[in-house]
Amino acid sequence: MNIFNDLRDAVIAALKALQAGGALPEGLDFANVAVEPPRDPAHGDIATNAAMVLAKVSRDNPRDIAQMLATKLAEDARIAEVSVAGPGFLNMRLSSAVWHDVTEAALKEGDAFGRSRLGRGEKVNVEYVSANPTGPLHVGHTRGAVFGDALASLLDYAGYDVTREYYINDGGAQVDVLARSVYLRYLEAHGQEVAFEDGTYPGDYLIGVGEALKAKVGDAFVGKPEEVWLDDVRDFATEAMMDMIREDLAQLGVKMDVFYSEKSLYGTGRIEAAIEALRDKGLIYKGVLEPPKGKKPEDWEPREQTLFKSTEHGDDVDRPIMKSDGAWTYFAPDIAYHYDKVERGFDQLIDIFGADHGGYVKRMKAAVAALSDARVPLDIKLTQLVKLYKNGEPFKMSKRAGTFVTLRDVVEQVGPDVTRFHMLTRKNDAPLDFDFDKVLEQSRENPVYYVQYAHARISSILRKAEEQGCKIGDAALARALPDDLAEAELPVARKVAEWPRLVEIAARSHEPHRIAFYLYELASEFHTLYNRGNDDPALRFVQEDVSRTQAKIALPRAVAVVISAGLGILGVTPVEEMR
Numbered sequence: 001m002n003i004f005n006d007l008r009d010a011v012i013a014a015l016k017a018l019q020a021g022g023a024l025p026e027g028l029d030f031a032n033v034a035v036e037p038p039r040d041p042a043h044g045d046i047a048t049n050a051a052m053v054l055a056k057v058s059r060d061n062p063r064d065i066a067q068m069l070a071t072k073l074a075e076d077a078r079i080a081e082v083s084v085a086g087p088g089f090l091n092m093r094l095s096s097a098v099w100h101d102v103t104e105a106a107l108k109e110g111d112a113f114g115r116s117r118l119g120r121g122e123k124v125n126v127e128y129v130s131a132n133p134t135g136p137l138h139v140g141h142t143r144g145a146v147f148g149d150a151l152a153s154l155l156d157y158a159g160y161d162v163t164r165e166y167y168i169n170d171g172g173a174q175v176d177v178l179a180r181s182v183y184l185r186y187l188e189a190h191g192q193e194v195a196f197e198d199g200t201y202p203g204d205y206l207i208g209v210g211e212a213l214k215a216k217v218g219d220a221f222v223g224k225p226e227e228v229w230l231d232d233v234r235d236f237a238t239e240a241m242m243d244m245i246r247e248d249l250a251q252l253g254v255k256m257d258v259f260y261s262e263k264s265l266y267g268t269g270r271i272e273a274a275i276e277a278l279r280d281k282g283l284i285y286k287g288v289l290e291p292p293k294g295k296k297p298e299d300w301e302p303r304e305q306t307l308f309k310s311t312e313h314g315d316d317v318d319r320p321i322m323k324s325d326g327a328w329t330y331f332a333p334d335i336a337y338h339y340d341k342v343e344r345g346f347d348q349l350i351d352i353f354g355a356d357h358g359g360y361v362k363r364m365k366a367a368v369a370a371l372s373d374a375r376v377p378l379d380i381k382l383t384q385l386v387k388l389y390k391n392g393e394p395f396k397m398s399k400r401a402g403t404f405v406t407l408r409d410v411v412e413q414v415g416p417d418v419t420r421f422h423m424l425t426r427k428n429d430a431p432l433d434f435d436f437d438k439v440l441e442q443s444r445e446n447p448v449y450y451v452q453y454a455h456a457r458i459s460s461i462l463r464k465a466e467e468q469g470c471k472i473g474d475a476a477l478a479r480a481l482p483d484d485l486a487e488a489e490l491p492v493a494r495k496v497a498e499w500p501r502l503v504e505i506a507a508r509s510h511e512p513h514r515i516a517f518y519l520y521e522l523a524s525e526f527h528t529l530y531n532r533g534n535d536d537p538a539l540r541f542v543q544e545d546v547s548r549t550q551a552k553i554a555l556p557r558a559v560a561v562v563i564s565a566g567l568g569i570l571g572v573t574p575v576e577e578m579r
Contacts, residue, residue, distance in 0.1 A: 062088025185210025
């Protein structure tokens with residue numbers, strides 16, 4: 001039940017009735033007519049901009065349109081009061097029956113309350129994490145993993161057919177460096193003294209990989225030239241790192257549907273096929289690029305390159321796809337990979353990149369637009385840096401990793417639920433401070449605690465009601481729900497009613513942080529009502545009379561239904577008791 005969509009339908013029906021009666025001209029476009037909560041709750045429960053939007057086309061006075069519309073809407077039993085405000089906005093107060101019906105719908109529909117058919121089964125590929133397989137995941141990857149996973153869950157909840165995908169960057173020079181680093185640990189496992197030169201990976205996490213390689217091949221590679229062991233060690237090391245990464249993701253509750261290997265693009269004709277598809281569209285040519293910004297002309301050596309005409313699809317400059325020695329640039333396999341996504345029949349593509357990949361956005365969007373004839377949209381979300389603190393000081397780097405704080409470091413400190421929720425308390429493109437002390441603090445200022453406390457509090461209320469002899473099943477509570485909620489209970493019911501609308505807004509904008517914000521607001525409304533019961537016994541959820549208790553606990557149970565659904569999208573387990 002989405003009361004905002006339902007009321008928007010009522011507004012559109014009223015406008016069409018005015019058209020049929022000759023009060024409004026035909027041919028009006030209702031696409032931008034919105035029905036939403038007013039900014040100030042004192043103005044009403046729902047507001048619409050219909051008169052303001054239509055006045056621009058009909059050339060009527062917006063207040064006149066608003067007044068006609070108000071008269072029509074007053075006939076709707078769900079609308080208790082409608083008034084014209086300012087230049088032509090309409091504010092509406094809804095009848096008590098609406099809040100009864102919303103609460104009842106949450107109880108009857110359970111997890112389905114708020115689920116949407118917005119996506120209509122469209123196939124969406126969400127690619128996230130995609131870290132180089134050269135070490136354990138670090139805290140930056142953690143934010144991208146949480147954001148991508150929550151976005152995938154949100155889109156699934158909103159009716160999309162979602163594929164979660166990890167792109168394994170195992171085709172570049174970095175995996176050769178990994179192989180050489182593992183070989184050093186392999187020699188070390190054989191008792192040799194080794195030195196890690198610049199450019200190799202000295203982290204302790206490779207010690208076990210070197211020992212595992214020794215267990216597999218014995219001394220077969222000891223003292224042998226690189227050309228003998230490089231390919232085998234590279235494959236072994238890459239798979240070992242991917243096993244480690246899968247374990248890291250599992251610690252966070254992230255499970256991918258597809259792991260796609262960059263290496264599979266080489267020597268298979270896939271890169272060539274993608275470039276040929278662009279060539280067929282007249283988008284591949286030989287040319288010389290202008291000097292990069294900041295380069296002095298005397299420092300610039302112009303040379304002919306094979307270029308993709310990405311400027312025809314919104315990029316700032318055309319991009320090289322082949323080096324002067326005939327090797328592919330890094331961009332070429334990325335083009336082929338996204339061409340493969342298009343060929344797999346996805347209706348939408350979403351990539352989650354770190355902030356350091358900002359310069360890649362336009363060229364990648366241009367490639368997908370060209371390859372799909374602008375049929376498949378690509379949305380690239382950048383996740384900003386995470387700053388870690390403990391005891392008011394920057395958190396020290398991981399000895400195990402050698403150079404960074406790992407995902408496991410974070411999860412072991414605070415747990416996966418706290419990690420996931422807190423990573424979503426800021427929009428993805430805003431920097432995030434992660435203070436290990438504050439995220440575990442039991443106060444209203446800590447959103448993770450505040451939302452979980454609301455759910456635990458409601459669970460406690462239900463347990464007490466059951467001990468009193470109440471039937472606390474959702475069906476029984478729906479039947480016991482009173483026709484009229486108390487005035488103090490209405491803000492909670494209004495916030496519950498916003499949930500289906502919020503899901504659709506967050507899904508359309510690809511912004512799962514909106515779910516975390518909403519849950520905090522819902523928890524705040526519930527805690528306020530709970531605390532008012534300290535002063536007003538009539539507002540307490542557990543009453544002396546069992547039937548009164550059953551009627552009172554229906555609303556908090558509806559709140560718990562929504563909190564549980566919201567936390568599920570975020571990948572957080574709702575708690576029954578606070579420790």
